[in-house]
Amino acid sequence: MDYTDLYIGGGWHAGAKGERFDVLNPATEEVLASVASAETEDADAALDAAEKAMKDWAARTPRQRSEVLRKAWELMTARLEDFARLITLENGKARGDAMGEATYAAEFFRWFAEEAVRADGLITHAPASGARIIVQHKPAGLAVLVTPWNYPAAMGTRKIAPALAAGCAVIIKPASETPLTMIALMPLLEEAGVPAGLVNVLPSRRTGALVDHMLHDPRVRVVSFTGSTAVGRKLLRSAADLVLKPAMELGGNAPLIVFDDADLDLAVEGTMLAKMRNLGEACTAANRIYVHQDVAEDFTRRLTEAMAGLKVGDGTDPSVDVGPLINAETRDKVSEFVEDAVAKGARIEIGGKALEGKGFFYPPTVLSNVPETADCVHDEIFGPVAALQTFTDQEDVIRRANDTEYGLVAYVFTRDLQRGLQVCERLDYGMVGLNRGLVSDPAAPFGGTKQSGLGREGGHEGMLEFMETQYISASW
Structure with missing residues (x-):
């Protein structure tokens, strides 16, 4: 039937x-x-x-x-x-x-x-x-x-x-x-x-x-x-x-913080999960990615390489990693976020332009040097765009991470467990992934704070x- x-x-x-x-x-x-x-x-x-x-x-x-x-x-x-x-x-x-x-x-x-x-x-x-x-x-x-x-x-x-x-x-x-x-x-x-x-x-x-x-x-x-x-x-x-x-x-506006002592292989793997799961069309998607200045260049290179290895196409093909966005409106909004960020000083490392032809496809994209004034910093991207910013001070990055009306999920990467747990407790979010890019689990209480x-x-x-x-x- x-x-x-x-x-x-x-x-x-x-x-x-x-x-x-x-x-x-x-x-x-x-x-x-x-x-x-x-x-x-x-x-x-x-x-x-x-x-x-x-x-x-x-x-x-x-x-x-x-x-x-x-x-x-x-x-x-x-x-x-x-x-x-x-x-x-x-x-x-x-x-x-x-x-x-x-x-x-x-x-x-x-x-x-x-x-x-x-x-x-x-x-x-x-x-x-x-x-x-x-x-x-x-x-x-x-x-x-x-x-x-x-x-x-x-x-x-x-x-x-x-x-x-x-x-x-x-x-x-x-x-x-x-x-x-x-x-x-x-x-x-x-x-x-x-x-x-x-x-x-x-x-x-x-x-x-x-x-x-x-x-x-x-x-x-x-x-x-x-x-x-x-x-x-x-x-x-x-x-x-x-x-x-x-x-x-x-909704969410998830920060992902990569400290200078983080295992970068693990951090990139976790970022790919937090960003690209469901093409970024998730309230849990990493929306603002803060990378310590000392490892920013290396992290950006590794993340860009990982994004470049993803195949875009019809999801019914088993070899495809990235399918289309849900509709034209979502694809166009993602395009607008990228255009706005670039106009304000961001640099495209890979991707950055909607694909032509049938289907609502947008390629995996990495933006570096994203300014605080970019629209994507303050709103959910809901697409396969990794927006990278840098930081040098722990207090400053915690403040920036909490500076949003949303409080669903955050991600922290560091080898220092004591620092990691201290930062997690100070993040105003209902859920935190510590050295993990995936927090959803049927056995865990899923939900957020604030709005x-x-x-x-x-x-x-x-x-x-x-x-x-x-x-x-x-x-x-």
């Missing part, structure tokens, strides 16, 4: 108005599929189905919920190639990147299968009153999940798995650029034993109206969003009307985002 419709109540629906929209392959600009576009009437149907399904699901034992999630992990792991290919087709990322995402996405089902049985409570004796304090965690209620286009599988499973582990039903609104992967996940969840109506998928071109409508339904108690800070602010305003529980994973979001995904904390803490005072 060609799954391109809305998934509501365990069945496929063309939508209340029968409207559809096209999903493009960013490597060829050809239409991959025409997908149903949900309206508010469809959202109401999904909420009805979710409400009905949650009553039974929340009453199941944690072990019963765990076994379903474990089965989902097994099934997805057996089909990683299929999901990776679909991710590449609609998102553009190269096959290796897509396989990495598919594996990462599946792992959330296994992790939260294990966490489902660990919503531990507490019984203690109140020191003053003598009463017993009983604390337990209960499913919060229906959850609306809004996911971005840059990780079509992982950003969905990172929300679905903990919600189901907690006992909640969900309605997921995938990005309109990349809805196919999440739709394709639904038959797998059926096979794993997820009850009809517990997970519903509503692709739509009317995202704002659709999500706002759901956030004003009193049955909804949680909204979980991954995307830009600007959109996150709008959702928080809507969520405030009914005082919903928000989980927000928003990079609220709450955490993954780890034990990820399930608690979908639960409410109840306290009972008793005497016996």
Whole structure:
């Protein structure tokens, strides 16, 4: 079956108005599929189905919920190639990147299968009153999940798995650029034993109206969003009307600091991971790369050589390292960042110009001598451009690294573990990679400070985002 419709109540629906929209392959600009576009009437149907399904699901034992999630992990792991290919087709990322995402996405089902049985409570004796304090965690209620286009599988499973582990039903609104992967996940969840109506998928071109409508339904108690800070602010305003529980994973402006004593081989390897994973189209991507003046020339040469070794092309070709960006708007914004930086004094070491022809391709690019006034220093590049700056003083680089409204992730490279940990603690970021260019892990609490979001995904904390803490005072 060609799954391109809305998934509501365990069945496929063309939508209340029968409207559809096209999903493009960013490597060829050809239409991959025409997908149903949900309206508010469809959202109401999904909420009805979710409400009905949650009553039974929340009453199941944690072990019963765990076994379903474990089965989902097994099934997805057996089909990683299929999901990776679909991710590449609609998102553009190269096959290796897509396989990495598919594996990462599946792992959330296994992790939260294990966490489902660990919503531990507490019984203690109140020191003053003598009463017993009983604390337990209960499913919060229906959850609306809004996911971005840059990780079509992982950003969905990172929300679905903990919600189901907690006992909640969900309605997921995938990005309109990349809805196919999440739709394709639904038959797998059926096979794993997820009850009809517990997970519903509503692709739509009317995202704002659709999500706002759901956030004003009193049955909804949680909204979980991954995307830009600007959109996150709008959702928080809507969520405030009914005082919903928000989980927000928003934008970033990640600094990467290479000290003079760093292992440069490791630093370059880590920078390539932090910068080029998912073509730089990630909120965790290294956006500002600060290199100590004493090693800047050597580091720049090594990084440029590594970038030069990457092959650009259609990600379905296994030999390709770098696929296209998601759309023309993203490619053009990356071009503008580079042009602005060069106009202000930056030097192009490699790349620096969008590729001609079909597809939204931009080559791996290294910019050195990037000034503080460059636009790319203050905004997410969201593309394969490494913007290098230099520093000589530790206090100064910490100040510069923290000088942003964002606080998602930072990276530090140094052989001196004491200095590394001291610097990590002073960086105002929710996550720090110390001598590592990759921090995302299903077992770790992913999230940021400041305007990079609220709450955490993954780890034990990820399930608690979908639960409410109840306290009972008793005497016996």
